[in-house]
Amino acid sequence: MNILHISPYVPSVHASHAGGVCMGKELEALRKKHNVFVLSFINDEKEEKLVEKEFKNDNKSFFVYSNTYTKGLNALTHLNKPIFFGIRSSCKFKKLLLNIVRENSIDVIHAEYTAMGQFVWIKKYFANIKFNLVEHDVTKQSYDRYCMGSSGIKRVYQKWQSNLVNKNEEDYLKKCDQVFTLNYKDKDLLSKYYGIQNAEVITPYYGIDFDAVQNIHVEKEENSICFVGLMSRSENHEAAMRLIHIIQELPNELNVKLNIIGAYPNDELKSYESSRIHITGFVDSIEEEILKNELAVFPLMHGAGIKFKILLSAGLGLPVITTDIGAEGIDEEGEYVSLVKTDDEFKSEIIKYIDNDDLRKEKAKQVKDYVLDNFNWEKTENLFDTIYR
Numbered sequence: 001m002n003i004l005h006i007s008p009y010v011p012s013v014h015a016s017h018a019g020g021v022c023m024g025k026e027l028e029a030l031r032k033k034h035n036v037f038v039l040s041f042i043n044d045e046k047e048e049k050l051v052e053k054e055f056k057n058d059n060k061s062f063f064v065y066s067n068t069y070t071k072g073l074n075a076l077t078h079l080n081k082p083i084f085f086g087i088r089s090s091c092k093f094k095k096l097l098l099n100i101v102r103e104n105s106i107d108v109i110h111a112e113y114t115a116m117g118q119f120v121w122i123k124k125y126f127a128n129i130k131f132n133l134v135e136h137d138v139t140k141q142s143y144d145r146y147c148m149g150s151s152g153i154k155r156v157y158q159k160w161q162s163n164l165v166n167k168n169e170e171d172y173l174k175k176c177d178q179v180f181t182l183n184y185k186d187k188d189l190l191s192k193y194y195g196i197q198n199a200e201v202i203t204p205y206y207g208i209d210f211d212a213v214q215n216i217h218v219e220k221e222e223n224s225i226c227f228v229g230l231m232s233r234s235e236n237h238e239a240a241m242r243l244i245h246i247i248q249e250l251p252n253e254l255n256v257k258l259n260i261i262g263a264y265p266n267d268e269l270k271s272y273e274s275s276r277i278h279i280t281g282f283v284d285s286i287e288e289e290i291l292k293n294e295l296a297v298f299p300l301m302h303g304a305g306i307k308f309k310i311l312l313s314a315g316l317g318l319p320v321i322t323t324d325i326g327a328e329g330i331d332e333e334g335e336y337v338s339l340v341k342t343d344d345e346f347k348s349e350i351i352k353y354i355d356n357d358d359l360r361k362e363k364a365k366q367v368k369d370y371v372l373d374n375f376n377w378e379k380t381e382n383l384f385d386t387i388y389r
Contacts, residue, residue, distance in 0.1 A: 001388055002105055003030055006097065006119065007040045007112040008088055010047040010063070012054055013205075016263055016282070017230050018308030019136055020047075022182075023112050025205035026134070029381050030110065034388060037100055039093070041066040062100065064093045081118065082164040084139070088115045101126055108132060108388065114139045117172030132178040132387070134202070137303075138189045139165050145302055145325075170194045178387060183306045183329025200387070202380040204306060218291040223354055224257045226293040226318070228286065228309040232264035235302040240265075242299045244272050246346050254354055261289045290316050294360060295353050298322040299346055306330060310337070315371040319363040321349045336367040 005011065011023035030036045038061035042048050055061040071087035078086035097119060100106065108130040111117060120131045143162035150158050173179055173190065179199040181187045190196040227243050229236030240260050247258045256276070260269065263282040273279050283289045290296070296313035300322060306329035307322075314320050314330070320337040331337045338349050353360050 001034045002037070002107045003034050003110055003388065004037045004039060004097075004100055004104075004106045004108070005030065005110045005112075006038075006116050008115050009043060010040050010050050011038065011112070012050045014050060014054070016046055018204075018312075019113070022136075022204045022308070023134075025377065026110070026112075026202075026380070026384075029384055030388065033385070036060070037104060037106070038062065039096055039100060040064075041088070041090075041093070043067075062096050064090055064096065066090070080164070081168055082139075082143070082161045084161075085115045085118055085165075085168055089118065094119070097122060098125070101129065110134070112136065114169050114172065117176065118168070120172050120175045123175065130177040131175070132180065133172065133176045134180040134182075135173075135186060135190065135199075136182060137306075138181075138186050138193070139169050140193055141189060142303065166193075185329045185332065186306075200383060202383055203375050203377055204308065204311070205377050205380070216288060216291060218288050220294055221257060221259075221292050222294070223255050224259060224293040225295045225297050225350065226259045226261055226290055226313070227297060228261045228290060228313060229298075230264060231260070231262045231266065231269060235300060236262065237266065237269060238302065239298060239300045240269060242301070242343070243297055243346075244277060246297075246299065246343050246350070247277065249343075250347060250350065254351065256350070256354060259289065259293060261286060286312070287316060290318065293318060295350065296320045297346065297350065298326040299343075300326040311371055311375060314367040315375070317364045317368040319353055319360055320367060321346060321353070331367075331370070336363075336370045338363075 005027055007023050009020045011020060011027045013021050013024035015021050015024060040063055042051055042063045043066050051063055074089045075083045075086040078089040081089065101122060106129060111119065111133045113136050117133050123129055123131055143158065143165045147155060147158045147162050173194055173196050179196055180202045181190065181199050182202060182204045184201055187199045187201055190199050227240050231237055247256055250256050258277045260279045261283060265279050265281055270279050280289060290313055296318040298310055303325060307326050310320055310322060310326050310330060321340060322337055323341060324339060327337050327339055340346050340349050
């Protein structure tokens with residue numbers, strides 16, 4: 001089968017963000033049994049290096065450079081779309097898409113993220129082509145939450161964007177032949193919001209072979225807590241800042257150390273570097289950095305969909321404390337992760353784990369076993385074998 005994989009970011013298991021890693025794993029799986037072409041955007045220097053290293057001699061892969069200027073121009077010329085979709089409405093991308101489909105007899109387009117759903121219009125020109133879309137999160141839910149957390153002019157803007165998302169996301173999804181979500185909650189949301197009944201759940205790949213990790217021996221730092229995330233994302237920055245203030249209010253005698261792990265911390269975040277708080281920036285091995293800690297804490301207030309950083313931390317055997325937003329699609333009942341809401345609840349839960357070694361070890365085993373049993377990549381490969389045959 002001839003498949004064209006399209007995405008807003010370079011798909012690679014070596015990407016610096018969870019979405020790119022998951023897409024890279026999907027691409028690997030599809031290429032095992034099919035003739036797969038790639039069309040994607042290059043958004044920064046790191047992605048450019050990935051392309052140079054992994055796709056240099058690949059004559060089935062095509063890339064379009066995307067920067068602040070091109071994104072701004074695309075957004076301004078597509079005001080009928082939410083800005084996050086509009087920035088991907090590239091004329092060059094559209095031309096390449098048409099050429100690849102026409103010249104290579106593409107049977108199916110496998111699209112990543114809602115923004116790529118806008119290219120479902122290609123079905124008008126190629127009657128027999130199938131268009132399948134992976135919803136990495138339900139965009140409507142994210143924008144609805146932004147609206148609730150804003151006021152004044154910002155709220156008006158977010159409401160406008162939310163309305164555009166609602167209209168466009170529904171239109172794209174209803175024209176797709178197959179929709180994939182990364183968790184059952186998102187599948188239920190698509191049914192609730194848009195009446196989508198053809199969604200299948202794929203298990204996301206979170207960038208690690210846990211069998212291999214068992215051989216990594218890292219000495220844990222006593223009373224150490226970590227937060228993990230790409231710090232250029234506003235929801236991660238806000239959560240990291242919230243956690244810093246929570247940690248600062250803990251009793252000094254606990255001697256808690258906080259490690260904020262993730263690339264692109266801004267100057268505000270880096271200013272909190274101290275003997276108790278360490279801002280790592282980019283790290284070569286995120287697994288080793290996480291394994292140094294005894295506890296993972298994620299006071300997330302925004303975002304939607306499954307959080308790979310929480311899956312990763314839990315799968316590595318760290319007890320996790322988070323909000324209902326952090327637990328979405330993973331453990332929404334709080335059976336394996338600890339669910340809290342307020343800063344005081346975060347402080348109480350942290351103290352409970354720091355003071356009780358047995359509880360910490362017991363919870364670590366429970367949550368690790370749960371993740372390994374329920375988020376197995378082999379399930380996704382089996383589903384792809386069924387869909388793409």
